[in-house]
Amino acid sequence: MPVWDDILTPRDKEVFALSGFGKEAGLGQRPALLIIDVNYNFTGDKPEPILTSVKRFRTSCGEEG
Secondary structure: OOOOOOOHHHHHHHHHHHHOOOOOOOOOOOOOOOOOOHHHHHHOOOOOOHHHHHHOOOOOHHHHO
């Protein structure tokens, strides 16, 4: 059991699960790095609950951002 399990709320754990953190992503055969407006990934594009926002922007903080 990770040391942070006892301090994360059930919502925090759901956010991490929906966001895909902790899963292997891989790089494919021809990886590239393309960065476009990382602010959307942090805050989303409109105020909405975090559990909704991470479905479109996996690293979003939702309306709290």
